[in-house]
Amino acid sequence: MSKRPSEAQDGQPSKLASASSKRDNVEMEEMGEFEDAWEDEIESEEENLGNGDGEDEDGMDVDEVLPAIEESEEAPPAPDVFIPGKHSLGEGEILEADDTVYVMRHSMNVNWPCLSFDILRDNLGDERQRFPATAYIVAGTQADTPEKNEVIIYKMSSLHRTQKDGNDSDSDNEDDDDDDLDEDAILEYRSIPHKGGINRVRAQPVAAYPDASQPYHVSTWAETGKVHIWDVRPLIESLNVPGYVLDKSRAHKPVFTIDSHGRAEGFAMDWAASGTSSLRLLTGDIHSKIYLTTSTPSGFNALSQPFTSHTSSVEDLQWSPSEPTVFASCSADRSIQIWDVRTKGRRSVAGIISAHESDVNVISWNKLTSYLLVSGGDEGGIKTWDLRNVQKIGPNSTDPAPVASFSWHKAPITSIEWHPTEDSIFAAGEADDQVTLWDLAVEQDEDEAGMGESFAGESDVPPQLLFVHQGQKDVKEVHWHPQIPGTVVSTASDGFNIFKTISV
Structure with a gap:
């Protein structure tokens, strides 16, 4: 990512994702010239210059008129790459977005910050690739006074492909010209x-958008408890x-309210x-x-007996994707615990007591x-x-x-989520103003490891770090869109971003 003095840009990536393209260009330039199949029919360099002794037909010394150009043996300067946590911006400098690494990038300002949101499934189809795109989300506000808060359903449409320079060759189909409009x-x-x-x-998970006779449930954890x-x-x-x-x-009345927690507020919900x-x-x-609420033919029922094994605030909850009675929790007591709702006594059945050095904020x-869980x-x-x-x-458990x-981030991890269709990829949101995309399947290339750095500081970047998206302040939550492959939505104190990168 380059730096320049200018007005602030929204949704700015680090050049970590684009540095590889610059490196590839350098490698192409160093491959040498192509062999000329018609070499025998081309005049030699000596014949073109005349008698070959440095003089043309008029006897003029070419070397005197046009001194020989000495080729520099110095390598071209490395790209000006900004690495979060390693580099800092100078006075008047800002990060400039590199749209060549995005397929789509849009930002949305809001009246009040939203700590949390979820993506709503729609009836526009799965595996959508064409642009412009449409997305629906539900969000909850953090207004300056309690009575101003709202649950908001947003419909974001006309999400066009990010416009690139005229030399961009990513789109080979002339019929897709309308897709590239950056409107x-x-x-x-x-x-x-x-x-x-x-x-x-949190929105109720649905395999398909409910028909007219079916409700679409959303739950909200209020600061009122x-x-x-x-x-x-x-x-x-x-x-x-x-x-x-x-x-x-x-529409403005909840279908059910859970009072089990008394006046204790919370954040964990799934x-x-x-x-x-x-x-x-x-x-x-x-x-x-931790409390469980279930539905019955006549409505919802909040069970009165809680699950109790943690010794501090429960920060996040996740149901098992394969066992319907099992769930995981994480806590400010630094532990991750596994539960089975059938267990008598409502105690956890297994866990990791010292999962992190401090509070475990999020799990996925x-x-x-x-069998994989990320925290x-x-x-x-x-x-x-x-x-x-x-x-x-137990007393003898380890x-x-x-x-x-990974210890790339130096501020709290506020959100984490696995990719819905790629089991090695996940996204993370952090209080250090970054949204990062990771791929556990990527390993260090031993052949490249000893070839030197392609840009200053590259050795400090984990090979599994695919992409760094910046431009938001105090990132709170990140989700993959389940119907638009590779699309990420993030919320921060200054609004929402929705983007898709060439990396995923």
Whole structure:
């Protein structure tokens, strides 16, 4: 990423992702000349110059008129690459976005910061590749006063491909010209009044967008200590159906409120995957308690007995993608614990007591390789765990070593999530203003390891770090879009970004 004095840019990447393209260009230049198949029919250099002694036909000394150009043996200067945590900006300098490493990049400002959001599944199809794209999200605000807060459904449409320079050759299909227009996106929204700031929002997982007879549930963890469940389907329909009359008496009232936590607020919350006969929602609070709420034919039912093994605030929860009765939790007590809802006494069945050096803020359970779990700590560490090695908690139990560990970030990890269709890739959001994309399948190339650095400081970059996206302040949450492959949505104190890179 280059640096220049200018106005601030939104959604700016590090050059980590684009440095490889610059390196490839240098390598091509050093490969040498192509062999000329018609060499015998081309006049020699000596014949072109005349008599070969440095004089032309008029007797003029060519070397006197045009002195020989000495070729420099010095290597071309390395690209000016900005590495977060290693380099700092000078006075008046800002990072400039390199749009050649993006397929799409848009930013969205909001009235109030949103600590949390989730992506809503739509009926526009899966595996969408064409542009312009459309995406729906649900978000919760952190307003300056409790009564100003809202649950908001956003529809982002006309998300065009990022325009590149005229020499760009990424799109070979002339029919895709309209896809490359870098026009302003369209933002529409509907909102629900919400008492108190919203710590976390989670949408009910659905295999397909519900039909007209089915509700679409969203849960919100409020700073008041209550968890509300809403049916947001009417709000989505009002965005999509011309002339739709929104029944506010229905849409603005939660279908259920969980009071199990008393006045203790919380952040941890997760819906079980669809495919079971009833809906199941886990919620964890700052007083170390976890509660389960299930649905019945007549409505929702909050179970009164909590799960209790943690000794400090429960920070995140994740249902197992393969075992419907198993879930994982992480806590400010530095542990990750595994639970089975069938266990008597509501105690954890296994765990990692010292998973991180400080609070374990977030976890994500791999939906494709179900024994892998990734965690992010308050110290900035990211660790991947093989749950087959996790033991039952007891006096003689030992913690397993992580299968991968990264200390790239120096600020708390605030969000982490596995890619929905690639089991080695995950995204992370950090308080150091970065969104990073990682691939555990990438290994250091031994042939390149001893060839020197392609740019200054490259040796400090883990080979598994695919991409660094910058430009937001205090990143809070990151999610992959399940229907638009490779697309990432992130929220921060200054708004939302939605982007897709050439790296994933």
